[in-house]
Amino acid sequence: MSRERGSAAARGRAGKAEELGPRLEATRRLSARLAEGLAAEDQVVQSMPEASPTKWHLAHTSWFFETFVLESFEPGYRPFHAKFRELFNSYYEAVGPMHPRPQRGLLSRPAVAEVMRYRAHVDAAMQEFLIRGAGEAAAARIELGLQHEQQHQELVLTDLLHAFAQNPLRPSYREATALPSAPRPEKGSQAAAPARWIGFGGGVGAIGHTGPGFAFDNELPRHELLVRPFELASRPVTCGELAEFIDDGGYHRPELWLADGWATARALAWRAPAYWERHDDAWFAMTLDGMQPVVDAAPASHLSYYEADAFARWRGARLPTEAEWELAARGAPAAGNTLGSGALRPLPARGGGGLEQLVGDVWEWTASPYAPYPGYAPATGAVGEYSGKFMCNQMVLRGGSALTPDGHARVTYRNFFYPAARWQMTGLRLARDVTDA
């Protein structure tokens, strides 16, 4: 991956200035709440180079406000600690040197308590700054910082899940936290109702952000493009369907796979989605509630792009392009099974009409490589590194997941990961061409 990001520049207007203070407080509080109840030990571990320790996330999001707001706009601001500039710089070359990413897990200090003091220091300085009144540029940066912190809230959870999954004790995140538990699906083996194909006409359409709300710079500029008629499945692919793929030898049939995908699957001995384990006759999966039976009717998750692509080929379908996805999703409700639901996992579709589960549940891999929109220009300065420099070798995902903070994602939102990534809550929705009868 290449994330700890949001997106460089708020091209749309930021939220109203008078709301920034309360929103800042609420967002910052949520981050801290996600770590509440965790042992200090849980917050140190880095289980792979792509993941980061919880306390690193908590510190880095504070660093973001410190570096890009307070140091830029608050004369006389004194950083909390001289070394933090380097320790918690994720990837901003323009800011200066950075602690190597794969070595974040070697840092026992600053300890969690010190990180929380760092957060409090930054929070206090930010509120003081806001009281004196932030100008337009500062407000835009604060908005960016909020969105950025939301992205890291999701990463806190996905990275913890990955770390816990390495532990033979299979710890449960939930038990350790104050988060309420959601009702769980009752039976693991109940299949979902079949997905329906929903058709969309072709022609010239426009995608990309428009209007007054916030958007990352990679959602801009809004632009027109030409699509052909297509159909989308009414809901994401389910665990039950994925199990059929496994049973049909899907992980052993090279003709279903991209070459790089096949090589990856061989090298890493993939036999099922990440976190799935076979016990006797049933599939179980590691979740934030520990090891749980796989729920057939729920969307399949923790799939790489390669698996998503292979599954689609197996079904005689394909993945949608991001343009198709966005055009189809336009106007759909922005609410869904996101972080606030407390489920912390994808849930079965309700089965009503139309496209379901567009927002929340699982990020949906699209067939679109992550590339700049026509006319794209990154912001100037260090925050210009937010999105643009990652526009190579990654694939776009759409829609948000059960771990995405409420209200964070939108239909124009472009998430992106390397095609081999599996530790995010990633699934797929099928698409197909409309062919004349």
Next chain:
Amino acid sequence: MSRERGSAAARGRAGKAEELGPRLEATRRLSARLAEGLAAEDQVVQSMPEASPTKWHLAHTSWFFETFVLESFEPGYRPFHAKFRELFNSYYEAVGPMHPRPQRGLLSRPAVAEVMRYRAHVDAAMQEFLIRGAGEAAAARIELGLQHEQQHQELVLTDLLHAFAQNPLRPSYREATALPSAPRPEKGSQAAAPARWIGFGGGVGAIGHTGPGFAFDNELPRHELLVRPFELASRPVTCGELAEFIDDGGYHRPELWLADGWATARALAWRAPAYWERHDDAWFAMTLDGMQPVVDAAPASHLSYYEADAFARWRGARLPTEAEWELAARGAPAAGNTLGSGALRPLPARGGGGLEQLVGDVWEWTASPYAPYPGYAPATGAVGEYSGKFMCNQMVLRGGSALTPDGHARVTYRNFFYPAARWQMTGLRLARDVTDA
């Protein structure tokens, strides 16, 4: 890259059946001629996993005809050697097991002489087969085999260049071969005339192959898309311009680079294009004529996508999309400085009007990830692995190079390599948006 390919399916008509025999003979002869005069030793070396020994190329192209034509369409055909099915299978999973690619250079046997006997065996069987008359399907496969062999002719040369470049003796390919020498540019330090910007209007256009000639399946289907007005440089970026980029610190300024590109450039200590070396005050580069002074006016070559992208950013420009390139190139002459010129290197532009050097000289990196065209479907059977399974993680290049066999490339031709690849003859042409005054 992942090439030793052509493309699976001839969707357009193949060449006329009665021409196949002579074309086959000529193409096969050219392959052998490229290896003439080489020491047997030169034909064994594999200098990196992505490259292959000359004799492997010579054997694999024969294997292609043997496997996909003779074994498929010639009842009773007996393979030359039972083990060759595995030894010279490049990547066709449907054909069966294959010798690991990184270990091709461990095979001293079959020796060159045995490979030439293999070629003669296949050639004789193919001519016999043609005399009896090939049906439409077989003719299409033969056409594919011819195009495939042409692709390997270019790879023979690029792989040899890479191998020779590892040798402190800096051997010259040319001296060893029967190929005539082309006139060389007279002065290394004469700069090219500045490139001009040539404008193209926006709107709906169509790209992809059409008409009766051969095309690889990745050039299909022809389809419409929407482009915005744009400008292309009249010629590729030159070595002199690239030297300015170096002098301006281009290889040390992260703000110019994609994140993956910067990481690659750091890890591999890139300071200049591949094969460039600084001696005293001048740049030299390893070529098929050995180490030679860099010619300022000639197109820069042996650049990765990352370097091409960084150079464009440095110039305040960008790379063209493949659609822009193809729409602009439509109608341009298909001839250029290709293999038949004997130059074996990019030559300075002549400086006439219009777009120059579209075909030949250097493959031009585009901003387009290699992806299927809307409605793309690979051929069925093993040859379906020709193109489609590589449509991930690679970038499209257009135009052909000084090492591309004459007549092989077309304006709809899609070449593709991983963005870090530098051993192909790859350069770039600048593009930019048209903005209202």
Next chain:
Amino acid sequence: MSRERGSAAARGRAGKAEELGPRLEATRRLSARLAEGLAAEDQVVQSMPEASPTKWHLAHTSWFFETFVLESFEPGYRPFHAKFRELFNSYYEAVGPMHPRPQRGLLSRPAVAEVMRYRAHVDAAMQEFLIRGAGEAAAARIELGLQHEQQHQELVLTDLLHAFAQNPLRPSYREATALPSAPRPEKGSQAAAPARWIGFGGGVGAIGHTGPGFAFDNELPRHELLVRPFELASRPVTCGELAEFIDDGGYHRPELWLADGWATARALAWRAPAYWERHDDAWFAMTLDGMQPVVDAAPASHLSYYEADAFARWRGARLPTEAEWELAARGAPAAGNTLGSGALRPLPARGGGGLEQLVGDVWEWTASPYAPYPGYAPATGAVGEYSGKFMCNQMVLRGGSALTPDGHARVTYRNFFYPAARWQMTGLRLARDVTDA
């Protein structure tokens, strides 16, 4: 290295049975005390595969008593946690599967508090067991467990130092603990008095453990061997002398190095002992008191065997064999600057007569590969894996260090590490042949 060991079999008599209880309690308490004051975060980090997290050491030493004493000799003993058998098995194949060593740092659970409960559980069970009276075999195992735990006490400190040294904040272990601080050398730049050569005659001598006290099985059997007359330096090589080696280009002169050492030093860019850093005109070194000026008169430490060997060659000397060392040391006082001194670092020699600093300060690399003594036989059962299986590819060190628990080392004690290891407190003492005038 391959240590978390002591040595399988107490061939000598174990300590008196009635003393085992109090010694056990004291030893276990010291381990806990070493971790007191550390943040929980400090106890999770694994900074390289060869090192282990503090809490892993604390758990593993409990596992040792649980597995090799309680499960073996206490009928009906119930293990604290079913999974711990695997999680805290270091390398005993006969016990069963083990959690992969390089992944010890991925385990946030059991948290420190749970590990301390594990320790308490085992301690209580052990004391109960002792009250009922341990037989001879059990007593020998308990003795082994005590010695084993002492070895891990040293590893706790060396592993923490390594972890802290990776942290740009350069934390101090001392500040966090209840350990008293020792007086520090007053001036960093005061050189030690020159070492004197002390001669020893040749002939047949005997080395190896004898007598009633405990010894690891690798110290047995005591045996005779023939040595030639030799001389040993009166004290270990100092930091000041090591700095001269650096100034004389020692790290850049291949003729001084073993081939494997030179390759290692090149690959890892060694320019000074581990933990040394140059600031302006002075050397500093990371210690358990944080970054400190290098003390010229103190023994050089954190040297690999390769560096020790190269230094000796530079001085026209050599390393002693372990037989020479032991024969010379016989009868020397067993006390020295060990853990109980509270210095936590090597201190300057006092400069009195005779061999100084044999025990404590720094482990001294010998020229002897770690190999079995003639007639060596490991213990039977799983504890037979304690020493014998590591007798290849490692070098013997003698004497103990400033981090070795008091009373743990003896003149027959054989420590061993891979020749490239530098994170232990390892230095050298010069030796030379006696040649006739």
Next chain:
Amino acid sequence: MSRERGSAAARGRAGKAEELGPRLEATRRLSARLAEGLAAEDQVVQSMPEASPTKWHLAHTSWFFETFVLESFEPGYRPFHAKFRELFNSYYEAVGPMHPRPQRGLLSRPAVAEVMRYRAHVDAAMQEFLIRGAGEAAAARIELGLQHEQQHQELVLTDLLHAFAQNPLRPSYREATALPSAPRPEKGSQAAAPARWIGFGGGVGAIGHTGPGFAFDNELPRHELLVRPFELASRPVTCGELAEFIDDGGYHRPELWLADGWATARALAWRAPAYWERHDDAWFAMTLDGMQPVVDAAPASHLSYYEADAFARWRGARLPTEAEWELAARGAPAAGNTLGSGALRPLPARGGGGLEQLVGDVWEWTASPYAPYPGYAPATGAVGEYSGKFMCNQMVLRGGSALTPDGHARVTYRNFFYPAARWQMTGLRLARDVTDA
């Protein structure tokens, strides 16, 4: 390994000066003869970093005479090619830079014919030099060069075997050469007569070279040591016995293995000696005659130290130390199944009385790490790098193999390889302690 060596300094007298010319000619001719009949392609391949291409061996041995004799002792000598000083320097840091060892196989040039011209050039210069009369120092260097070339003769064959074994065609070296074929053992499944134990008394003995003949510096100085009574097996372990070890699960029982050996065997999936393959119910092994049935009565070969050690432990025995081996072998006949026999493989023992097969058949792993003898001092100058710098991490082997040139090995001869090496013709002979009844 770390060989391309012989040993730096002829401490004994070299052969008589007037014999040097004819011996030089004969030795150089044998090297060329070993490559006769090979395809040029066979001489280029480097199948692993530890092995070298045939033509590299042929060039390097010439470089040795050129660098250490002609350039040192022949005023006005002009090297054959300026770049060869670097290309064919194996590891002599004092001579200057060297082409990286793992990249020897990337050099197609100089081609074999050019290498043969290089050899002829050096041979002519050497004979001219000898005609004018070589002084004592030069004669000693020539002697060293001869011994060095003999070492490379064995390496030519072992490296070719390794390369051929990577090729699914399993080529035969023999068919390509002028070497006569030896009579082959008649039945693969005939077991050898049981080995007998032969006893040797303990006490002070002397090992190391003495007398007028040549010896490498690592055989010096001759010195006394103390050994305990021991027994040696009358012959090396056979293939049939090794097959029993396999059948008894030897490769799956960690308790038989050294820790490093077990890790290596797991990582590399060892299930049998190198080059062994199971077909149906029988073992076959790759040899210089291609794939052949394993001969039960012949010595087992291509074993690592780890396997040799594990086998010995399985049999309740151990490996001999090099001192035991040498003391036992003293006075034994120096002839055996060496290169001149033409067998090119170990042959069954004849079964007569006494120690058999000490010289030839298989190099025998000893329990002795390769270390300097007491008082050892390498030669001065670049040839001082011949032996001494490798005295770490390797194990001593004794006796010579079926590929060792006749007359090359002696009872004092110390061969050495890393314990994981298997591509040399290496086996073992059992030893055991004598215990009082």
